[in-house]
Amino acid sequence: MLTRILHNSEKLCTFFDHLNLALSKPQRQHIVNLADALLVCEDEKTLAALQRQFIEAPDASNMADFLRISPWAAEEGRTALRVDQVAWIITEAERTQTPKVIYINLDDSLGEKDKHTRHLEPVDWFHDHAESTKRRPRFKNGFCYLVCTLRIGKMVVTVDLRLYLRAKTVRRINRHRSPEQRIPFRSKNHLARCILEALRPLLPQGWTIYVQFDSWYASEQLIKYVRRQGWQTTCGLKSNRKLNGKRLDQLDHALRHKRYTPVSVTAADGNKTTYYVRETTGRLSHVPDDVRAFFSRRHPREKSPAYFMCTDLTRSAEQALQGYSGRWSCEVDNFYLKTQLGLADFRVQSYAAVDKYTVVVLATWVYVERRFEQERGTQIKTYGDLIRRHRDEHAVDWLTGALEMMREVGDVQQVLQRFLRLESQPSTA
Numbered sequence: 371m372l373t374r375i376l377h378n379s380e381k382l383c384t385f386f387d388h389l390n391l392a393l394s395k396p397q398r399q400h401i402v403n404l405a406d407a408l409l410v411c412e413d414e415k416t417l418a419a420l421q422r423q424f425i426e427a428p429d430a431s432n433m434a435d436f437l438r439i440s441p442w443a444a445e446e447g448r449t450a451l452r453v454d455q456v457a458w459i460i461t462e463a464e465r466t467q468t469p470k471v472i473y474i475n476l477d478d479s480l481g482e483k484d485k486h487t488r489h490l491e492p493v494d495w496f497h498d499h500a501e502s503t504k505r506r507p508r509f510k511n512g513f514c515y516l517v518c519t520l521r522i523g524k525m526v527v528t529v530d531l532r533l534y535l536r537a538k539t540v541r542r543i544n545r546h547r548s549p550e551q552r553i554p555f556r557s558k559n560h561l562a563r564c565i566l567e568a569l570r571p572l573l574p575q576g577w578t579i580y581v582q583f584d585s586w587y588a589s590e591q592l593i594k595y596v597r598r599q600g601w602q603t604t605c606g607l608k609s610n611r612k613l614n615g616k617r618l619d620q621l622d623h624a625l626r627h628k629r630y631t632p633v634s635v636t637a638a639d640g641n642k643t644t645y646y647v648r649e650t651t652g653r654l655s656h657v658p659d660d661v662r663a664f665f666s667r668r669h670p671r672e673k674s675p676a677y678f679m680c681t682d683l684t685r686s687a688e689q690a691l692q693g694y695s696g697r698w699s700c701e702v703d704n705f706y707l708k709t710q711l712g713l714a715d716f717r718v719q720s721y722a723a724v725d726k727y728t729v730v731v732l733a734t735w736v737y738v739e740r741r742f743e744q745e746r747g748t749q750i751k752t753y754g755d756l757i758r759r760h761r762d763e764h765a766v767d768w769l770t771g772a773l774e775m776m777r778e779v780g781d782v783q784q785v786l787q788r789f790l791r792l793e794s795q796p797s798t799a
Contacts, residue, residue, distance in 0.1 A: 420433065
């Protein structure tokens with residue numbers, strides 16, 4: 371078995387040293403080991419696979435116990451990461467004199483598990499609205515989570531990641547718990563509000579703040595909560611939402627003779643896309659303030675437009691849609707969290723253990739984001755480049771250690787036994 375890690379990454383250790391995590395020294399070592407192995411392992415990231423990355427291999431049961439029974443709280447770790455991320459990006463924005471505009475982006479995603487998985491508490495069947503159609507709904511066995519990113523200028527940080535449980539799942543889990551240990555059910559909109567409530571005291575005064583989410587979160591309660599904080603909202607809307615008492619698809623039909631406004635939106639990679647937009651102003655049902663609604667098409671003859679709205683009436687269509695495009699940062703998070711950091715690879719059963727595992731994955735991703743912002747350049751253009759650099763550093767350290775041991779002991783078999791974790795062969799003499 372080819373190992374990968376001789377020593378923990380110095381930069382990863384420094385990152386965790388600066389975090390205000392309430393962990394003992396052994397607990398800190400466990401979370402550093404997990405984070406390092408998550409970054410280096412290229413296979414499915416089970417605890418056994420993570421353990422096999424180390425030359426001096428920790429016991430896989432120790433990693434499991436760190437998640438299952440070790441006395442640390444996932445919420446405390448999540449809070450420490452959130453506080454550190456917000457403080458860092460605000461400091462960097464002030465240092466670089468970036469305009470004082472904050473975009474808070476919310477989105478949910480599914481982590482898919484095998485369809486026969488039954489004994490992991492957060493895992494259940496969820497409707498997959500991304501792959502479903504009106505005539506053919508799709509359901510996946512897996513887990514659901516909400517992710518929240520914060521963007522200022524070109525800088526993006528992830529500030530929260532929380533598991534969502536269906537009401538049915540909560541009842542099933544609570545059936546085996548005492549009353550004081552039962553988990554409360556929280557809808558996705560309630561979770562989104564909890565995330566914003568946790569962010570609110572960390573945000574600076576005097577900054578313009580836009581909260582952005584898709585049409586699944588555009589409830590009147592969440593919009594009114596955002597407006598009560600003095601923030602603005604840009605979000606998607608469904609076609610049956612009513613503006614001034616009329617459905618949006620009916621308003622779109624009534625505006626069919628109005629000229630389109632071409633709007634050019636620049637993506638993160640520099641590519642530009644032109645949308646054809648009509649707009650109107652009115653009041654959504656049960657929302658106290660006027661909003662500006664946008665009807666956006668990829669080409670003038672497209673039959674089904676996308677509907678958006680912004681509570682900031684001073685924003686043009688181009689400003690609103692350009693800002694809303696920043697929600698793509700949530701999709702970037704989802705890609706790397708699931709494909710590179712193994713968010714969906716957990717095998718621990720209890721909800722509490724899975725929640726701790728998500729905090730470890732989030733902490734690992736925060737390290738990648740932070741280091742990416744510090745080392746971005748011609749060789750580090752994406753988060754994937756940064757992960758490869760982390761792996762290359764371990765490869766150099768591993769090879770250096772093997773060569774130094776060979777120079778000291780002069781025995782190839784002994785070096786192979788240690789660095790490849792080979793069992794010693796019995797003597798044939």
